[in-house]
């Protein structure tokens with residue numbers, strides 16, 4: 507029998523790609539999603555890719571009763587926990603909503619895992635825990651900094667909560683850098699609701715004519731071209747990292763019951779390099795202007811990937827050109843669709 511893996515937030519951007527990667531690796535993914543920031547069309551996309559509709563339950567991770575019922579019915583071997591809010595600016599405006607959902611939801615999930623005897627979890631963390639990093643590339647051992655936003659604080663608190671529960675719960679804590687791109691088939695991808703906050707959906711919507719022009723947030727930073735540097739990672743590579751983390755949990759090959767890995771490529775790109783890269787990859791111009799710095803932006807951050815390569819045995823395979831091409835193919839598909 508296939509190992510069953512519960513994927514909370516399994517219809518979201520990273521979740522949907524991970525569901526497909528789990529299926530391809532021989533697992534049986536079971537999706538939980540409350541559809542607060544995702545759409546059922548993601549399930550259609552997954553179905554088109556894997557050939558059948560995986561089990562899906564419209565459950566909120568704050569709903570202890572529903573979670574427990576599902577866990578007892580499904581008897582999963584592990585949980586991958588994506589379900590959380592992720593907009594930095596919104597978290598500043600609505601901190602309680604973020605703490606309730608991201609921290610409260612994690613606590614409820616862990617309580618129900620404990621009650622039903624599930625011991626293994628993969629947690630979505632973020633490079634935001636390093637703040638403006640004290641060393642670059644950033645290692646897993648690089649000091650974390652006080653969070654700049656409630657969103658960042660919820661990721662730090664999540665890590666602490668999981669670490670404090672390591673007597674019974676085994677965690678693979680994945681600190682994502684900047685996930686972009688989409689499945690090469692363009693069946694699944696990112697579905698930002700409203701005006702996107704993140705660079706790539708804003709860029710692709712601009713090229714698609716939905717937005718007038720992309721604003722580059724600041725060009726006077728201490729970087730080669732003055733714009734911020736990030737470690738962009740293809741969402742399919744990121745999904746595959748989750749498969750490696752689940753295998754490590756189920757094989758019990760971890761060295762510690764709480765382990766942290768950086769999930770990045772190890773390469774940094776400036777905002778202007780991303781724009782030029784997109785123009786080269788697609789042959790399409792990106793209308794853009796230089797604007798003011800965005801409050802709270804880190805100047806430069808990219809990952810040291812030695813630990814994840816040597817210990818988890820995972821390495822990003824897809825380059826920036828592939829990420830940008832796939833992001834554009836997804837945007838073209840979205841523009842043709844009614845639910846855009």
Ligand code: UD1
Pocket residue numbers: 592593594632633634658684703704705706708720721722723724733734735736777800802803804
């Ligand atoms: C942020 C969060 C990260 C979170 C991620 C996903 C921080 C430090 N980072 O990443 O934890 O996981 O969002 O929600 O809190 N940019 C522009 N113009 C735009 C949009 C972005 O120039 O219209 C620039 C930004 O200044 C930045 C880069 O593009 O340099 C990437 O920005 P973005 O995609 O928003 O991601 P982060 O802020 O790096």
